[in-house]
Amino acid sequence: MxxxxxxxxxxxxxxxxxxxxxxxxxxxxxxxxxxxxxxxxxxxxxxxxxxxxxxxxxxxxxxxxxxxxxxxxxxxxxxxxxxxxxxxxxxxxxxxxxxxxNSNAVAELVVGMMVFMARNQFTPGTGSEISGKRLGIQAYGNVGRIVARYGKALGMKVCAFDPFVPADVFKADGVEVADSVEKLYASSDFLSLHIPATDQTRKSIGYKLLTSMPKGATLVNTARKEVIDEAGLMQALEERPDLKYITDIAADAQPQLAEKFGKRVFATAKKMGAExxxxxxxxxxxxxxxxxxxxxxxxxxxxxxx
CATH class of the missing domain: 3.40.50.720 (NAD(P)-binding Rossmann-like Domain)
Structure with missing residues (x-):
């Protein structure tokens, strides 16, 4: 054969x-x-x-x-x-x-991305620390669980939403469970996204969820670009000058996002989560x-x- x-x-x-x-x-x-x-x-x-x-x-x-x-x-x-x-x-x-x-590689990239955005993409200016901030994790699979562990080690308060994971799994990991995806976004200073691109999830992350996030919040996407409603993302960033977005999968509208929002957005040149x-x-x-x-x-x- x-x-x-x-x-x-x-x-x-x-x-x-x-x-x-x-x-x-x-x-x-x-x-x-x-x-x-x-x-x-x-x-x-x-x-x-x-x-x-x-x-x-x-x-x-x-x-x-x-x-x-x-x-x-x-x-x-x-x-x-x-x-x-x-x-x-x-x-x-x-x-x-x-x-x-590839889970650990992706999880480590998530941590790096959070620090990168909290410190103004390593450019001059006063940044912030991630310790003490609330980390939300959407989809608690292999990557999500490692991100949670690293977040806790860095002093973050970790909450997750995944309707397919039993409550005792979260409890064993010392992770708070969000009752809904809406509550997860509304309470997360950093939101790490790990959902797959399916008929149910494509363009599911948009204006309403993003504008519900706390002041200064950052969305970290190492999943798929298709799950983002780019028009909604653009509108949310326009109306909320405190929001930030970093992704490992460049949006179709990445040039426009970079031009309009500068250091508030960032995309890797090519998907590198598993690299x-x-x-x-x-x-x-x-x-x-x-x-x-x-x-x-x-x-x-x-x-x-x-």
Whole structure:
């Protein structure tokens, strides 16, 4: 069987070496397609692949149609909206992600972003401390729980909202539970956003929630740009000169936001939440192990297109 690693933005060498050891150690052939610039290259490479490992590469219906033997796709990372789940399901292809492997990297970035904005993007002027401030966390998954732990270690008062997490989990972590997303925003000096982009969440964060936040509040988005109502964000920033927004996924209107609001907004040049050497290796090795475990043992633990 052939396992294809298709990465427009390649894994680190240490990750590739580890993936090779896992795949070839299991008796499978490893094929690499790195830094490809044309979708035609991916279509050709996936034609005879039994397994596919990707990062942010797009597995569209066209890619699925070209994959004559494909049995499994593993997205090395938590998000998987770059994979056409319906097309894969229709063809009997299992899709998995690697939850938790990038979580610490993203959580550390959240802390850095909070400090960066509290200290005026490290430019002259009086900033503020984050200790003693209220940190709200929307979505209490792998990343959210680590952010909560770091926030508490820094002396922040942590509150979270996630209707899918049992109350005893929050209690065990010493985290206050918000009764609603509205109450979470209304009480948070810093709000760390971790919700996925779904039909229910797209453009769900907008004017009403943002303008309910306390004076001087900052929204930190390391999730997806699609969950932000950009028109509402623009209006909220215009009406509330004390609000700040920092994101790891530049808004479509980022040039206009930067021009109008200066140091009150910031976006990384390219999504970097998982861009650490450790996360790169962890996600790659997890993906390889999951491919092998599925092909040899039928393990579907991390399947997302059930």
């Amino acid at each position: 052939k396992i294809l690693v298709a990465t427009e933005k390649p894994f680190a060498k240490a990750a590739v070496d580890g993936i090779r050891e896992i795949i070839e150690g299991a008796g499978y052939e490893l094929a690499l397609l790195e830094k490809y610039a044309d979708k035609a290259d991916l279509l050709a490479a996936v034609k005879d692949a039994d397994g596919l490992i990707i990062r942010s590469d797009k597995v569209t219906a066209e890619v699925v149609a070209a994959a004559e033997k494909l049995k499994i796709v593993v997205r090395a990372g938590a998000g998987y909206d770059n994979v056409d789940l319906a097309a894969c399901t229709a063809k009997g292809i299992v899709v998995m992600n690697t939850p938790g492997q 650490t050497a450790e996360a790169n290796v962890n996600a790659g090795l997890a993906a390889a192990n999951q491919v092998v475990d599925f092909l040899k043992n039928g393990n579907r633990r991390f399947q997302v297109n059930k």
